[in-house]
Amino acid sequence: MDRFVWASGLLELGETLVIQQRGVRVYDGEEKVRFDSGVLLLSTHRLIWRDQKNHECCIAVPLSQIVFIEEQAAGIGKSAKIVVHLHPASSNKEPGPFQSSKYSYIKLSFKEHGQIEFYRRLSEEITQRRWENMPAAQTIEVNKSPQAGRIRAAGIVGIERKLEEKRKETDKNISEAFEDLSKLMEKAKEMVELSKSIANKIKEKQGDITEDETIRFKSYLLSMGIANPVTRETYGSGTHYHMQLAKQLAGILQTPLEVKHLTVHFLYVAEF
16 A cells, blocks of 8 residues: 555546546455545556545555556455555655555455456556557647638539438438337337346246246347446446446447438437
């Protein structure tokens, strides 16, 4: 824990947030410390832990301090953990919560799950080492040539013709999109009925779930393009879980509305 420094919790210039997970406890090696329940953030440059109740309590450690990481499976009454092995603290390190520690590693305990996805993303950042890439200055060159920006004028008739063709193409795409969306809604209705049947059996403990029901349920998921459904076991129960679930639902609804690489926006469809 002596590798951690006090932090504001704000991202620095060139730093990007990768993933975050609630309900994470930090251990100094094998020992519990006061950092009991907080939000763990992974950026391209740091691991940041912020107390869920006292937001002013925030600590961070650079990803460059990490030697390697490993997973520790959950046990009876114990949450799954990620073990982070660290380099020795530098002599010019900024102030932190601990001046010294007998451990060269910390443990991150995930009380609300989400450790699988967090471990994967952390492994990627350690491999890619994006913190070594300094933000490049971006400049925009302005073409001052008198010929730049000139737009060839088109006749009014030609413009109206193109607008009419575009309108017809859009109408056709909307009609096809609604047909596909109707089919998707019918399939979703069947899937909901099947899931209710399975849920009732589990709740009332009346009969086992048949193999046929399991196959049908998986078949519905695959037909809707869901090979790996978002679950709390994989993504935890915090904000990241809801974000991933929303992305998956958006992807399901977006597919039937994409025709010939043209996305029909819901706001536009609502006008019809």
